[in-house]
Amino acid sequence: MHTGLIKKGGKTYIRLPDELSEFESLEVFKLREGYYLISAPPAKQKEKSGEKISEDEMSIIGRLMSIKFEKRNPAYISKMFTKKENEILGRMIKQKIVNVFYGRKYKKTGVYTISDRVFEAWKKHNTEKTKKPDRREENYSPLFSNGYMIFENEDEAKKVSEKFKILMQKKQIMGTRGFDEKFYIITQGFYLANMKILKTKLKEPSTIQEIAGAMNNSEEGALALFRVLCEKGEAIENRKDVFSLV
Numbered sequence: 001m002h003t004g005l006i007k008k009g010g011k012t013y014i015r016l017p018d019e020l021s022e023f024e025s026l027e028v029f030k031l032r033e034g035y036y037l038i039s040a041p042p043a044k045q046k047e048k049s050g051e052k053i054s055e056d057e058m059s060i061i062g063r064l065m066s067i068k069f070e071k072r073n074p075a076y077i078s079k080m081f082t083k084k085e086n087e088i089l090g091r092m093i094k095q096k097i098v099n100v101f102y103g104r105k106y107k108k109t110g111v112y113t114i115s116d117r118v119f120e121a122w123k124k125h126n127t128e129k130t131k132k133p134d135r136r137e138e139n140y141s142p143l144f145s146n147g148y149m150i151f152e153n154e155d156e157a158k159k160v161s162e163k164f165k166i167l168m169q170k171k172q173i174m175g176t177r178g179f180d181e182k183f184y185i186i187t188q189g190f191y192l193a194n195m196k197i198l199k200t201k202l203k204e205p206s207t208i209q210e211i212a213g214a215m216n217n218s219e220e221g222a223l224a225l226f227r228v229l230c231e232k233g234e235a236i237e238n239r240k241d242v243f244s245l246v
Contacts, residue, residue, distance in 0.1 A: 147190025157183035176231035
């Protein structure tokens with residue numbers, strides 16, 4: 001479609017099809033230099049009083065915004081997202097928090113779009129989050145003071161892995177997931193200091209209580225160390241909470 005431009009009062013206006021006149025606002029996306037996408041918002045739904053976008057949903061919006069618009073199609077996103085993230089995204093589509101636009105070059109693939117209202121809410125959320133320090137980060141200090149940390153929450157373990165990604169690549173921090181579904185993370189210093197002691201004291205299969213005594217540490221610390229050792233192939237679990245070095 002070819003349309004004309006209207007210049008008035010030092011500003012330039014674009015003439016749009018009559019079918020778009022019913023909308024109060026439209027979404028404009030820059031695809032690349034010289035190419036723009038104009039999208040009509042989805043039909044408005046009545047919002048529940050006090051309805052808010054959850055923290056998980058805000059995280060999904062952030063993930064979508066970080067991906068180039070032309071790559072933001074359902075097929076690509078489903079591969080990029082985890083099972084849990086795809087489930088959350090599915091709910092967001094049903095609730096019209098996120099929409100799938102089919103048209104022009106996206107007629108076959110579709111592309112995820114976010115309304116102005118949701119985008120503004122996400123932007124405000126991020127602004128407020130940067131103003132308030134994340135107290136949860138302070139909880140990571142025991143990793144370095146004690147040499148280990150145990151997480152029962154997978155999301156929290158992922159945050160630690162992302163935060164200390166470089167240290168983990170250098171093996172200065174090591175971690176694993178146990179059969180008990182908990183996540184065990186230790187520092188290289190904790191590993192080296194205790195291995196030196198255990199190689200001389202641990203001559204036969206020992207309970208976690210005996211290992212903790214030999215290490216002069218807590219049972220949690222001993223368990224975190226041996227979960228990682230088992231993952232590294234340097235120890236085996238003979239039976240529940242009974243370990244021996246390889």
